[in-house]
Amino acid sequence: MAITHPYFTSIDILPANEYFKESGSSGQDSLYRLCKAYSIYDQEIGYCQGLTFMTAALLLHMPEEQAFCLLVKIMNKYGVRNLFRSDLRSYNIKFYQLERIMKDFIPDLHQHFVASGIEAHMYASQWFLTLFSAKFPLHVVFYILDLFLLQGMETIFQVAIALLLLSRKELLLLDFEG
Template sequence: MPEEQAFCVLVKIMYEYGLRALYKNNFEDLHCKFYQLERLMQEQLPDLWSHFQELNLEAHMYASQWFLTLFTAKFPLCMVFHITDLLLCEGLNIIFNVALALLKVPTKKLKKFEKEYQTLRESQLQQEDPIDRYQRENRRLQEASMRLEQENDDLAHELVTSKIALRNDLDQAEDKADVLNKELLSTKQRLVETEEEKRRQEEETAQLKEVFRRELEKAELEIKKTTAIIAEYKQICSQLSTRLEKQQVATKEELDIVRSKVMGCERCRDLFSTAGALQVSSPGRDKASTEPLDEEKDGLKEQLRQLELELAQTKLQLVEAKCRIQELEHQRGVLMNEVQAAKNSWFSKTLGSLKSSASSSSTSQTPSSPKEGPA
């Protein structure tokens, strides 16, 4: 066959018969063929498959060249030509048939050779000198004894080593258990202390709440009382203001009445100017005519002084009431500030105690892990 035609046949086998896939993807398809061959051997040649398994003989050790070279590496060309013809006729699966056939043939020969060996061995043993046979058997037994003694020594050394390692592991485990027990006891103690602290803080919180409630009620009562007093003083101030206004109006009316009476009197008219001011009497007037006027004037002055005194007292009472109101307002502001400060102080103390309780609880619940010993 010319080289060109041989190359065309190779290309056809590679692409159309799937031989090219055996070389791709790190021989993935080739390993699949090995697995298929082993499964066929397990079903059709179980004895041979078991024998190969005992020898740890895998398919890639003997069948790789069968698939990759189509048996050309180990067999004569006349046989390879027939296998190639079968491959071109039936496909790549023909390799499995040929492989199984090749594996079946040596099985019969192996059994035959095994019988021949047994026969030959028996004849050699019969012809051999008993002394040599016993010496050889003795050497074999001595070698086996030495090998067993060596294995025994190795096993004893391994046993001692394992015992020492186990003893060390046990000591480390006991030390670790002691550390864990100590940590457990300390954790329990901290837990008891934390619970006691929590209970004490809860009692303090309850007491603080009660004190705060009483102080709050007291402050509210004081505020209500102060508010009532302020309202009462405001009412008194308004009443005093109204009274003052009424007295001013009444005084003005009385002054107007007195002025109108004086102006109606011919003898007293000259004592007042047109603007209502009191005129000084001339020295030439009669003493008898001025005496009634002086008495009436003194009465009017006395009445005016009394009105001015009442007005001054009313103004003083009004100023005192305003000062008292301002003082009460100041006391009310101080009480409100004290109540707010008590609220803030109680909330801050309660929050701080709760935070400290939470931090101590989290610290007691996360103990430090002991250092791990070597495995």
């Protein structure tokens, strides 16, 4: 009988990666223990789904104890913890900053988004909450995490702007639904 952890299923977490694929696997057990440990360590934040993606990426590179220490460092030293606070102040500030950067560096796309009623939280929330670890190929995630550990939150803005610039032409052709 397979054990399914209450926080996640193998379908949700890096389904293409063998380490996490099977329910009850050592990868899923490690992921569960690490997320549980963090939720106990930081009771104000507790368990948040975005942490699972970051944690999974860390577990692919290091043992649980080291991954826990690095997760704590990412959350505290780099300010990611503030994004998960219930007041959402830091979270909203990041979206405001992203929109201002867009206005300065990609003004036509910024104006298109404003005219279409598209706000940064609609497309970038997962980028900030998971440090791009939820939907990108692992080799890209590892590269972004390396840069993040060197430069901090600035990396998330840089990657976000790069993605928007790369997709600019296509995005300008789309409406709100697109």
